[in-house]
Amino acid sequence: MLARTGTAPTRNYVGRFAPTPSGPLHFGSLVAAMASWLDARNAAGTWLVRIEDLDTPRNVPGAAEDILRSLLAFGMEADGEIVWQSRRLAFYDEALATLALASLTFFCTCTRKEIADSQLPGAKSALIYPGTCRTRPGQDQGALRIAVPAGEICFVDRCHGRQCQDLAIDVGDFVLRRADGIITYQLAVVVDDAAQGITHVVRGADLIDSTPRQIFLQRALGLATPDYLHVPVVVNGRGEKLSKQTGAVALDSEDAIALLARAACHLRLGTIKAATLAGFWREALLRYSDLEPAALVSHPAPCPSITS
Numbered sequence: 001m002l003a004r005t006g007t008a009p010t011r012n013y014v015g016r017f018a019p020t021p022s023g024p025l026h027f028g029s030l031v032a033a034m035a036s037w038l039d040a041r042n043a044a045g046t047w048l049v050r051i052e053d054l055d056t057p058r059n060v061p062g063a064a065e066d067i068l069r070s071l072l073a074f075g076m077e078a079d080g081e082i083v084w085q086s087r088r089l090a091f092y093d094e095a096l097a098t099l100a101l102a103s104l105t106f107f108c109t110c111t112r113k114e115i116a117d118s119q120l121p122g123a124k125s126a127l128i129y130p131g132t133c134r135t136r137p138g139q140d141q142g143a144l145r146i147a148v149p150a151g152e153i154c155f156v157d158r159c160h161g162r163q164c165q166d167l168a169i170d171v172g173d174f175v176l177r178r179a180d181g182i183i184t185y186q187l188a189v190v191v192d193d194a195a196q197g198i199t200h201v202v203r204g205a206d207l208i209d210s211t212p213r214q215i216f217l218q219r220a221l222g223l224a225t226p227d228y229l230h231v232p233v234v235v236n237g238r239g240e241k242l243s244k245q246t247g248a249v250a251l252d253s254e255d256a257i258a259l260l261a262r263a264a265c266h267l268r269l270g271t272i273k274a275a276t277l278a279g280f281w282r283e284a285l286l287r288y289s290d291l292e293p294a295a296l297v298s299h300p301a302p303c304p305s306i307t308s
């Protein structure tokens with residue numbers, strides 16, 4: 001139950017929205033932002049924004065500022081300073097040093113083709129690293145991977161229930177720092193969630209498969225594991241997750257209330273008619289407080305389709 005009417009929070013709630021500045025805010029990211037904002041406000045918590053701008057070749061100049069402006073125009077203001085991952089490189093290096101001290105990381109120079117050639121028959125479509133370089137001594141360049149343990153890592157998602165993954169079987173030793181020096185999403189998100197004191201992660205269901213990797217890293221680094229809620233992602237007419245790559249269009253903040261109402265529909269909040277931004281958010285919050293997280297997946301919303 002998300003509703004806590006009249007009850008005090010059992011612990012401080014700190015949530016976040018963490019967009020990648022590869023383009024302007026689009027409808028899919030608006031839904032994710034709304035979900036995290038409503039969940040934080042419903043818990044009388046703090047809502048933070050973090051710009052995940054480490055994959056520099058994919059950053060679009062001005063996109064981060066554009067996203068921040070859009071969030072404000074849609075009535076979502078961060079409660080603290082905006083965190084930029086590109087300014088936090090020293091902290092990721094520190095985490096890598098901790099993992100290296102525990103002998104968990106190793107350098108890997110395998111090509112994509114070598115990894116593909118070593119796939120076992122019946123392996124899932126994603127390439128699973130077979131651990132080739134784990135025991136290759138003396139390597140000091142290439143991608144930095146972490147050796148994953150055998151056995152399941154499980155967590156309880158507030159929407160999807162208990163989720164388990166055996167990293168050794170489903171993922172393999174994954175990359176923490178690419179050969180070009182770029183820190184990967186998995187490591188940065190774990191370091192930053194801890195640094196920002198995030199207690200509740202609310203994000204798109206496309207990231208549910210990443211969660212066991214992040215929990216493994218949290219444990220390896222001695223960090224707390226937040227609560228997780230993965231909300232349905234918005235798909236386009238071809239069933240693809242809406243993103244810049246699949247043709248999502250930038251949102252016009254002139255249409256803020258109408259776009260917010262559509263986003264609310266995708267979060268199963270029904271039809272909200274409001275004349276002002278403040279009125280919209282009041283009503284959305286009221287409805288969200290009555291929502292069971294499981295309802296986020298159990299009733300397909302009859303929403304207008306958002307296609308490009």
Ligand SMILES: [Zn+2]
Nearest residue numbers: 108109110133
């Ligand atoms: Zn390798």
